[in-house]
């Protein structure tokens with residue numbers, strides 16, 4: 001596993017506050033940057049994750065680190081899901097998520113709650129699935145965050161993680177994508193969101209994140225079984241799914 005530290009010198013509460021402040025600053029332009037950076041592909045990845053997380057299941061879904069709520073809305077569109085809770089620790093993100101839900105008026109209830117993924121404010125076995133899209137990479141204690149998601153999911157329920165993962169092979173296309181990610185994305189962040197730090201931190205946080213295969217083991221250690229993953233975004237993104245044993 002990589003030893004790169006994306007936020008050197010920052011630990012515990014100071015680190016969490018720093019990450020929260022960064023996401024609060026970019027919240028207004030977050031959706032635009034996602035669309036520009038991924039060429040709009042991120043919506044497809046979320047739909048895929050919502051399908052994988054809920055297929056043949058019924059009940060309430062949780063989206064951890066929900067940001068502006070796109071995955072929460074995708075979950076609400078799934079047939080077996082009667083209600084969705086989206087949790088994030090940044091009020092500015094939650095405000096945008098609530099506004100988005102009002103605009104799109106989905107037929108099912110979606111509630112947003114401020115909270116910390118490291119200590120989810122829910123009892124054990126409360127949800128049929130728990131998802132996290134582009135959130136886990138920002139958390140200091142990944143095993144703890146996975147354990148919390150596994151705890152609040154009922155037996156037979158699923159945990160789904162969408163994350164940008166370190167590239168494992170080196171073709172020309174991946175090399176070009178890597179250059180885009182490291183050189184162009186920070187410039188886009190500065191120009192479109194007026195924020196250089198968050199989009200310089202982004203590639204560094206990917207370097208510090210486990211490889212897709214390592215994440216499988218971490219999910220298993222968190223109490224999940226049948227953990228599988230599929231790649232998306234030409235190998236830069238992985239969608240992991242595990243079932244609560």
Ligand SMILES: C[S@@+](CC[C@H](N)C(=O)[O-])C[C@H]1O[C@@H](n2cnc3c(N)ncnc32)[C@H](O)[C@@H]1O
Nearest residue numbers: 023065066067088089090116117133134135138
């Ligand atoms: C890159 S955004 C992803 C947002 C959304 N899931 C999406 O699909 O676009 C990361 C989100 O994780 C949230 N976050 C990071 N650490 C968190 C924590 N410990 N507890 C709750 N939310 C957290 C941030 O506030 C931010 O909204």
